Amino acid sequence: MLKTALLIVRKDFAIEVKTREILYTTLLFALSCVLVFAFALVKEGQAPTDAAAAILWIAIMFAGTLALGRTFERERYGETLRALMLAPAPRTAIYVGKLLGIAVLLVFAELVLVPLVGFLFSAAFLSHPLRLALLLGAGTVGFAAVGTLFAAMLMRVRTRDVLLPILLYPITVPVIIAGVRGTAALLASPVEEATATMWSAILISFDVVFVTLALWTFEPLMTE
């Protein structure tokens, strides 16, 4: 199963490497988000406390929504998801492949966003790189797990562009709360390590529950 999933990731990346369309547009969109929030929040050259953590996570979530939509739009446009569904591969492998692809794309975006937000808001994100990576990784997987399933199932729906965020944001509120509070705990002085660990644990349990649920529901949802 994992082999099939990796094949799907490879297929998606082969297309992506050619055009780099989704990566570039997602990144630029995330940058615009950061700027909009910066101009909305910064007063007399000072950002409010925890603004850096909040802006980072908002940018990831907004850009993630866009990337989810674009990834499946590509499959829809080329009428290729039907072919993928007809392929003699387990449906769950297709889901895992798509999930991995989105997660890797978001990790690339985060590699640019974290230093940038840190630089603009003088936030010491890199003082605890491993803890931050754990929070970001767990948060990204949780968001992408729900997002991949919803984006895939909404593909047949005409109003998918607007329904995806409507459904995705309320359900992933635990991710944004845990992500922002955990990151803010890492930025606090002195660093609140216990708080960050607790939020990481909540994110990981969210991942376990929702990846399982998505694997379980993907097959009946994608069967017409």
Added chain:
Amino acid sequence: MKTLFLPLSVVTAALFAWAPLLIANAPFESTMGLIQKIFYFHVPAWMAMYSGLVVCGVASALYLFRGRPEADRVAVSAAELTVVFGLVGLVTGPLWARKAWGIWWEWEPRLTMALLLELIFVGYLMVRKYGGPGSEKLAAAVGIFGTAVSPFVYVSVNIWRTIHPKTSVVPELPRTAPEMVPPFAVSSLAFILLFVLMLMARIELARRQATLDELYLAHEDSGS
């Protein structure tokens, strides 16, 4: 089901007639006074809302995995009632807050959680309304995910708002204010019964709609 409907309606009507008398005779709460009496209306509405949420989640799972059309009818009926009773809670909550704390909206954990769940179930109804053909399945996924996310919302919102002392009023009621138990119990029972009645009526409506649709289809097929 149908034979139960009438006696249940009579009992519910009697409870709703009896509850105001009990509420009027219940003692005034020491600090909040008269305004606390909204409690007998507000908390039972939440109970009905959460009943709707659980029924919707279970029925959605049954529909998605077993493909039973009657489970789908139960799920949509329960989702609508979740939104209706949630709205009752979301209107009475700020009214209470305005009098008790002096502000309309407070990011109080339980109120915040209810707002999020309300949003998820409004999303459920949106999918059904604007999702086009096959939206029942997509809505079932939203129902399952919405129910599964509620414990995460509960935990994260609670920790997010730990600055405020939270007390578990309802379980401690028999000890702290035994005189308030009878009116509260009667109101809760009345609301739960109202929920059951409305659910039964709504399921029956959905069943008749399905029969009507079948008849229309049969009529068109016969070519007359």
